[in-house]
Amino acid sequence: xxxxxxxxxxxxxxxxxxxxxxxxxxxxxxxxxxxxxxxxxxxxxxxxxxxxxxxxxxxxxxxxxxxxxxxxxxxxxxxxxxxxxxxxxxxxxxxxxxxxxxxxxxxxxxxxxxxxxxxxxxxxxxxxxxxxxxxxxxxxxxxxxxxxxxxxxxxxxxxxxxxxxxxxxxxxxxxxxxxxxxxxxxxxxxxxxxxxxxxxxxxxxxxxxxxxxxxxxxxxxxxxxxxxxxxxxxxxxxxxxxxxxxxxxxxxxxxxxxxxxxxxxxxxxxxxxxxxxxxxxxxxxx
Numbered sequence: 001x002x003x004x005x006x007x008x009x010x011x012x013x014x015x016x017x018x019x020x021x022x023x024x025x026x027x028x029x030x031x032x033x034x035x036x037x038x039x040x041x042x043x044x045x046x047x048x049x050x051x052x053x054x055x056x057x058x059x060x061x062x063x064x065x066x067x068x069x070x071x072x073x074x075x076x077x078x079x080x081x082x083x084x085x086x087x088x089x090x091x092x093x094x095x096x097x098x099x100x101x102x103x104x105x106x107x108x109x110x111x112x113x114x115x116x117x118x119x120x121x122x123x124x125x126x127x128x129x130x131x132x133x134x135x136x137x138x139x140x141x142x143x144x145x146x147x148x149x150x151x152x153x154x155x156x157x158x159x160x161x162x163x164x165x166x167x168x169x170x171x172x173x174x175x176x177x178x179x180x181x182x183x184x185x186x187x188x189x190x191x192x193x194x195x196x197x198x199x200x201x202x203x204x205x206x207x208x209x210x211x212x213x214x215x216x217x218x219x220x221x222x223x224x225x226x227x228x229x230x231x232x233x234x235x236x237x238x239x240x241x242x243x244x245x246x247x248x249x250x251x252x253x254x255x256x257x258x259x260x261x262x263x264x265x266x267x268x269x270x271x272x273x274x275x276x277x278x279x280x281x282x283x284x285x286x
Contacts, residue, residue: 005043005044005047005169006043006044006051006053006054007053007054007057007059008057008059009047009054009059009060009102010047010049010054010059010060010063010065010100011057011060011062011063012059012062012227012229012241012267013198013200013238014064014100015063015064015067015263015267016227016243016267017103017167017198017243018085018101018106019081019082019085019259020196020243020245020252020256021103021106021107021165021196022084022085022106022110023081023084023255023256024163024194024196024248024249024252025037025084025106025107025110025111025163026084026110027249027252028163028249029110029112033159033160033161034112034115034116034161035111035116035159036115036116036117036118036157036158036159036161036162036163037107037111037115037116037117037162037164037165038117038118038120038150038151038154038162038163038164038165039103039104039107039117039118039120039165039167040120040147040148040150040151040164040165040166040168041120041147041166041167041168041169042102042103042119042120042121042130043102043103043104043121043130044102044121044126044129044130044133045101045102045104045105045108045119045129045133045134046099046101046104046105046133047099047100048099049064049097049100050098054100060100062267063267064089066266066267067082067266068086068089068097071086074262075258078258078262081258081259082259084109084110085106087109088101088105088106088109089101092105103167104117104119104130104133104134104140105133108134108137108140111139113138115139116140116141116157116159117139117140117141118140118141118143118150118154119134119140119141119142119143120142120143120145120147120150121143121144122144122145122146122147127142127144147168148182151182151185152185152186155186155190155193156190157190160192162190162193162194163193163194163195163196164186164190164193164194164196165196165198166179166182166183166196166197166198167198170199173206176199176207179197179199180210180213180214180217183197183217184217187218187219191220192247193247194245194246194247194248195245195246195247196243196244196245197243197244197245197246198241198243199242199243199244200238200241200242201226201228201238201239201240201241201242202237202238202239207242211224211281214244214281215281215282217282219246219247219281219282220246220282221246221247221248221280221282222244222245222246222247222248222282223244223245223248223252223253223279223280223281224242224243224244224277224279224280224281225242225243225244225245225256225260225276225277225279226241226242226243226277227240227241227242227260227263227264227267228240228268228274228275228276229264229267229268229269229273230268230269230274231273246282256278257278260276260278261276264276
């Protein structure tokens, strides 16, 4: 599948991914020590939901638009866990929902002046727009690099703590293998880092193979988090969103157990067709 950000901005997968990202970053901010954040496939950083690309798919209508409409009536705990994300949405929009933050904007909204954000983008036009969008932020640098080369060059960071978000476009079938190779190499240099590896749920056989390899790797505690909006059918289609999290914050699983059931009911295609799971691929390493 082609998952170039502009065409899918604000869809259900974006919303789930970005809420999880805010929860991880909120945990990082609990300590005063500075931390490093890398977004390996940054895109342009922010999106116009009324633009040509977003209007072509109109996926935001069943994603972020649905969330913002339903959230006022959500349980209090759900609203509180979504607050860092929805505060950014409200700051970006006035009366109508038109602008949506990519993961770079989500990260920039939560890091402090002492923290550092590295945004990597290979597509030349997207890189130029990304740079314009973030040239005001002294603690943010943009890099016109291949994602996997950037991980080799920038890890380990000078900071002792770090979050690496890997969010490829999945334009070819080798993307899962590329993620595995990059993670294997990065772990040798920065084993204490937290890694968030996003993937679309479409080819279940390929995902099963991906999970098997991950479970056999020498990693820290690793969670595989999935939100399914429909049941698998005879034809492969985009039916869910997944996130592998290496070295997750200890509070994250508890927070996800509150968030995911509500998000599944919100985004499922028909009532009862959705599901969620939090599976421990790798336990604590001694």
